[in-house]
Amino acid sequence: MIELRRVVKKFGTFVAVDGIDLHIPRGQLYGFLGPNGAGKTTTIRMLTGLYRPTSGSCLVNGFDVQRDPLDAKRAIGYVPDQPYLYEKLTGREFLYFIGGLFRMPSPLVRAKIDEFVQVFELERFIDKRAEEYSQGMRQRIVLSAAFLHDPQVLIIDEPLVGLDPRSARLVKDTLKARTAGGLTVFMSTHLLEIVEELCDRIGIVKDGRLIYEEIRNGAAGFRGQLEARFLELTR
Amino acid sequence: MRELLLAANLRARGFLASVSDVSARGLLKSFSSVAIFGGVAVGVFLLSRGTTEYLLEEARIGPFLYHRFLSMLLYVFFITVNVGNMIVCYATLYRSDEVRFLMTLPIAHEKIFLLKFVDNFFYSSSTLTLLGMAWLFGYGSFYHMPWQFYLFTALAVLIPFMLIAGLAAVTTLMVLIRVAMRVGVRWLLALVVGAYAVAVYAYFRITNPVQMVQNVMQHYPNVNEYFGYLDAPFVRFLPNHWVSEFLYWSVLDDGVRAFPYLFMLLIALATLVLIAWLMARRLYYDSWVSAADALAGRTERWQGRGVRFLEFGREPWLPGRADVFVRRDVWMFLREPSQWLHLGMMIILLAVFVISVSSLEMKTGQPLLQAVTFIVVFLFNGFLVASITLRFVFPAISLEGDAFWAVRSAPVSLSRLYWGKFAASFGVVVFISELLAVLSIGLIRDNATLLMLSAVCSASIALALTSLNLGAGAAFAVYREKNPIRIASTQGASLTFLLSMVYLAFVVGVLVIPLHTYFERLLKGEPAQGTWILVPMAVILVGSLSVFALSTRIGLRAIQRDA
Numbered sequence: 001m002i003e004l005r006r007v008v009k010k011f012g013t014f015v016a017v018d019g020i021d022l023h024i025p026r027g028q029l030y031g032f033l034g035p036n037g038a039g040k041t042t043t044i045r046m047l048t049g050l051y052r053p054t055s056g057s058c059l060v061n062g063f064d065v066q067r068d069p070l071d072a073k074r075a076i077g078y079v080p081d082q083p084y085l086y087e088k089l090t091g092r093e094f095l096y097f098i099g100g101l102f103r104m105p106s107p108l109v110r111a112k113i114d115e116f117v118q119v120f121e122l123e124r125f126i127d128k129r130a131e132e133y134s135q136g137m138r139q140r141i142v143l144s145a146a147f148l149h150d151p152q153v154l155i156i157d158e159p160l161v162g163l164d165p166r167s168a169r170l171v172k173d174t175l176k177a178r179t180a181g182g183l184t185v186f187m188s189t190h191l192l193e194i195v196e197e198l199c200d201r202i203g204i205v206k207d208g209r210l211i212y213e214e215i216r217n218g219a220a221g222f223r224g225q226l227e228a229r230f231l232e233l234t235r
Numbered sequence: 236m237r238e239l240l241l242a243a244n245l246r247a248r249g250f251l252a253s254v255s256d257v258s259a260r261g262l263l264k265s266f267s268s269v270a271i272f273g274g275v276a277v278g279v280f281l282l283s284r285g286t287t288e289y290l291l292e293e294a295r296i297g298p299f300l301y302h303r304f305l306s307m308l309l310y311v312f313f314i315t316v317n318v319g320n321m322i323v324c325y326a327t328l329y330r331s332d333e334v335r336f337l338m339t340l341p342i343a344h345e346k347i348f349l350l351k352f353v354d355n356f357f358y359s360s361s362t363l364t365l366l367g368m369a370w371l372f373g374y375g376s377f378y379h380m381p382w383q384f385y386l387f388t389a390l391a392v393l394i395p396f397m398l399i400a401g402l403a404a405v406t407t408l409m410v411l412i413r414v415a416m417r418v419g420v421r422w423l424l425a426l427v428v429g430a431y432a433v434a435v436y437a438y439f440r441i442t443n444p445v446q447m448v449q450n451v452m453q454h455y456p457n458v459n460e461y462f463g464y465l466d467a468p469f470v471r472f473l474p475n476h477w478v479s480e481f482l483y484w485s486v487l488d489d490g491v492r493a494f495p496y497l498f499m500l501l502i503a504l505a506t507l508v509l510i511a512w513l514m515a516r517r518l519y520y521d522s523w524v525s526a527a528d529a530l531a532g533r534t535e536r537w538q539g540r541g542v543r544f545l546e547f548g549r550e551p552w553l554p555g556r557a558d559v560f561v562r563r564d565v566w567m568f569l570r571e572p573s574q575w576l577h578l579g580m581m582i583i584l585l586a587v588f589v590i591s592v593s594s595l596e597m598k599t600g601q602p603l604l605q606a607v608t609f610i611v612v613f614l615f616n617g618f619l620v621a622s623i624t625l626r627f628v629f630p631a632i633s634l635e636g637d638a639f640w641a642v643r644s645a646p647v648s649l650s651r652l653y654w655g656k657f658a659a660s661f662g663v664v665v666f667i668s669e670l671l672a673v674l675s676i677g678l679i680r681d682n683a684t685l686l687m688l689s690a691v692c693s694a695s696i697a698l699a700l701t702s703l704n705l706g707a708g709a710a711f712a713v714y715r716e717k718n719p720i721r722i723a724s725t726q727g728a729s730l731t732f733l734l735s736m737v738y739l740a741f742v743v744g745v746l747v748i749p750l751h752t753y754f755e756r757l758l759k760g761e762p763a764q765g766t767w768i769l770v771p772m773a774v775i776l777v778g779s780l781s782v783f784a785l786s787t788r789i790g791l792r793a794i795q796r797d798a
Binding site for chain 1: 547548549550551555556558559560562563566567570571636637638640641642643644645646647648717797
């Protein structure tokens with residue numbers, strides 16, 4: 001579903017991502033971990049077509065993000081690390097806009113918005129302009145936008161930033177339910193407890209290289225203390 | 236004062252870091268800036284020198300009348316600096332993240348005000364300062380003034396004059412924001428635009444340039460005398476009058492009579508600094524909080540009455556994704572006061588221009604004068620189109636803003652987005668450009684050939700300037716900047732405007748000789764050959780298509796860059 005083939009990204013002489021190889025099958029929730037500046041966001045930006053890899057290729061749903069960007073992006077729902085919105089549009093208008101970009105018919109968008117108003121509790125602010133939103137409100141609108149077109153792949157950069165505990169619980173439950181329904185999730189995060197709770201598989205990246213991978217062992221979870229291992233590997 | 240020095244130090248370091256950028260891109264940018272700004276400065280210098288020479292040696296209007304014209308020019312310059320500072324300072328003093336941060340620190344509000352005023356002044360007035368300096372050099376070189384004159388006039392006269400305009404703008408805005416919370420922003424904005432229009436109209440009505448010329452010329456050939464008694468009394472209280480009087484007496488080497496005007500200028504500046512400081516102590520924080528409240532939606536907002544058909548979720552009336560892009564752009568435009576307010580001001584300017592042009596008489600017996608009048612009107616049309624494209628087309632890509640990720644990560648072709656923006660902008664610009672051509676040229680000269688020439692050239696200008704501004708806007712995109720006015724006054728925008736001027740100079744250069752020949756033949760009653768119009772039209776069309784091709788290529792490449 002998601003495939004990275006020897007992906008390299010250089011900014012001048014600085015190598016941000018250094019030959020990452022990865023294959024994530026359908027229905028898997030992949031946790032992408034690493035210290036600040038390790039190359040997590042750069043990798044995500046290449047997967048979503050915001051950055052062009054210096055070499056190698058990124059495939060989503062079998063489509064090369066650079067060669068067939070439109071086909072690849074049709075399958076993607078994306079939640080960026082900073083939930084920027086159009087400040088002068090309301091949350092509802094933003095969702096209609098996103099629906100339009102994915103060529104969804106208006107009645108369907110309306111129905112989806114009604115659904116997300118319930119699921120993510122948007123009622124209080126969805127008709128206010130984004131310039132009045134708090135970080136958590138923005139995050140919830142962006143999450144709704146990512147789920148709007150029922151993507152096959154969700155790429156999510158720091159999913160719980162700015163969310164209160166109740167909203168965080170909502171997001172975690174949504175991710176669990178959708179993954180069980182076949183959604184593939186590529187999630188970058190610093191929060192190890194989320195990884196332990198949600199992820200089927202994890203990868204740790206350091207200095208642009210994938211240095212460690214592990215698959216969850218059913219209900220037993222990951223081996224030993226994840227935090228201790230993370231600190232050791234990224235030292 | 237330590238905080239201000241610290242902030243100034245940080246800015247100086249930032250500036251040094253930016254000018255010491257030795258990357259190929261940085262160097263290319265710096266060299267292009269120097270070349271283009273330098274070229275424009277030389278152009279203004281030559282224009283200033285040539286005009287002064289012409290008026291004093293050919294037209295022999297005398298130094299008094301010349302300095303009265305200069306005073307009027309300075310009045311327009313003052314208003315330009317004033318309006319520029321007022322528009323930009325709302326973003327700098329009230330909506331900047333830096334101010335929000337500084338307000339959390341134990342720094343007196345008036346110090347923050349002062350710091351941001353200086354920022355604002357340099358940001359909004361640097362190009363005008365360059366133009367003012369270039370003009371001063373041209374003027375002074377005609378009178379063979381020593382180097383000390385330029386240095387002194389720049390530092391003690393020109394800069395203080397501009398500072399007065401800037402300070403007047405920010406102090407006025409401070410009061411306006413407080414008042415706006417009581418009477419409503421829309422009413423207040425309408426009042427301010429009206430006040431500026433009345434100020435300009437009243438000035439020219441009272442100073443009455445035509446009457447002044449007639450009165451002075453009655454004394455011909457003794458026009459070198461001083462006719463100060465002809466000045467309207469109120470004019471003597473205006474800073475532009477003080478500057479022109481200072482220059483008048485300085486070039487006549489009469490320092491004693493020049494000094495009082497310099498003194499008045501500096502006293503006015505000192506008084507205004509004091510007033511601004513005191514007002515900032517009392518009002519800046521209040522007005523800043525009021526602006527923040529308005530931004531946070533605690534004041535009543537326009538709910539979109541009258542344009543409900545544009546609401547999201549209604550039946551699409553454009554195919555594909557164009558529909559949501561248009562709805563988004565319309566709402567973002569209507570909800571950003573600086574956008575529609577500026578558009579309103581430009582429409583008023585266009586109307587004033589067309590009405591003024593309609594009173595021109597072109598049927599004189601001098602072909603050169605007719606050609607020059609035609610070109611001046613045509614050039615002004617071009618200048619207006621250049622201003623409109625700079626203000627509204629250049630920021631089009633940058634205004635995608637931080638939320639551009641939403642479009643870039645969606646299945647949307649960025650080149651189609653670019654072409655969509657081009658088509659929408661070109662449609663509006665070519666309409667305005669043709670309207671100006673038909674109204675202005677059509678009104679001054681009932682001539683089908685000229686009308687056709689101006690219609691074709693206007694379309695070419697619209698094509699070239701729209702593509703240039705959109706392409707350069709993509710190449711110099713500043714996605715982090717939310718304010719379109721600031722986007723349109725960045726270094727990249729200034730460069731683009733100067734390139735527009737170079738392009739307009741090319742158009743005029745191509746037209747001047749054929750037009751002169753045409754009017755000459757017309758005067759002699761000889762039939763004009765078809766080639767006179769076809770050749771310049773073809774040259775302009777090829778030039779415009781080249782600008783279009785190059786700019787679009789640059790723009791399309793730029794929009795695909797990593798973001």
